[in-house]
Amino acid sequence: MIHPTAQIDPAARIGENVRIGAYCVVGAEVEIGDGTVLASHVVIDGPTRIGRDCRIHAFAAIGGEPQDKKYAGERVTLEIGDRNTIREYVTINRGTGNGGGVTRVGDDNWLLAYTHIAHDCQVGNHCVFSNNATLAGHVTVGDHVILSGFAGVHQFCRIGAHAFIGMGAFVNGDVPPFVMVAQEGYGRPRGINAEGLKRRGFSPERIGAIKRAYRALYLSGQPLAEVRAQLAAMADDAPDVKAMLDFIDTAERGLLR
Template structure:
């Protein structure tokens, strides 16, 4: 299952079902779970943990040292979950001790060619990142988010669950859940109606998201005023309490301000 031209360090741990393509290099401290395939000409450096049933295409670089001038060789990590597709020329760096030391990619993500995850990024589950989407250090991406091609995200920005960016978007501030944004610099355009329908959101949940979008972007309210109004929506939309709470929790923890 390991091509004769691949180089696998004796201190790497690969499940017996892992396949490794020609000329790939896997270093010490790398652990790869069952069913994962690693294509040709990849480099995976440790400490890195890769879960089960991932498909890593040719020329990917995972687990390299962070591109941070403060990095001094500390034993930080990259952790990749299960069932991810990682396409050609993707780069994912380990974390730094200035954060929690971990760069993490969750489960069931679709990561297209030339995507970059910088140090200390946290990407959730079922995220789609189109070609050349680029995350600077310490960026967090929520579940089900979709980043359009050539999206660039400033360090420490948080991107909410079920949000979406258009082609070539530049994000300097946090993007709330459910919101669609585009432009340089990115501005809110609408809410992700079609995506939410496909994920089974009920009419009441969709109506709550629509109301929250209007409060944030159409009523001329401050973010604090919008949050007060959103809290009131939970009483009138009991089936959407969790949906509304997701937005409220995000707004309470936003540190860079939100895209308006």
């Protein structure tokens, strides 16, 4: 299952039914789970752990050193979950010693061509990153997030679950769960990701509560402290609004408004 031109370090751990294509390079301290497939010319540096049944396409560069001048060669890692599709020329870097030491990508994600995930990022499950989507360092992305083509996220920002970032939008603040961001210079909120929520089985009642919370946060013109009080009242009967409120309360970089 390993092409004769592939170079596999003796310290790498390769699971069962793994296929490794021509001219791949797998370094030391790399672990590849059962059933994962590497096309030709994939480079994986360690320490990196890749889960089961992933599909990694040609010329992806996985587990490289962080692109951070403060990195001094300390042992840092990359962890990638199960059933991820990683397309051509995707780059994912390991963490940094002063940033937690690990970059993580969850399960069932689609990372399309030329996606970049920088050091110390934490990416959830069931996300879709379209071509050329880019995360700077220390970005946290929740589950079911979509980044459209050429979207970029500034370092230390957080993207809440079920958010949608439109094509070419540049995000420089935290994006609450369910919110849709569109390009206008820097990305600005433009409603909620209603269509995506419908596809994932959200009821009309849940979507209605999220819409009301969005209107209070982005359309009322009130100060954030007053909006927060309104959301707290809504959250008693709406867990999704409670998730938005919790996200707002823990925003460190500042909320995208």
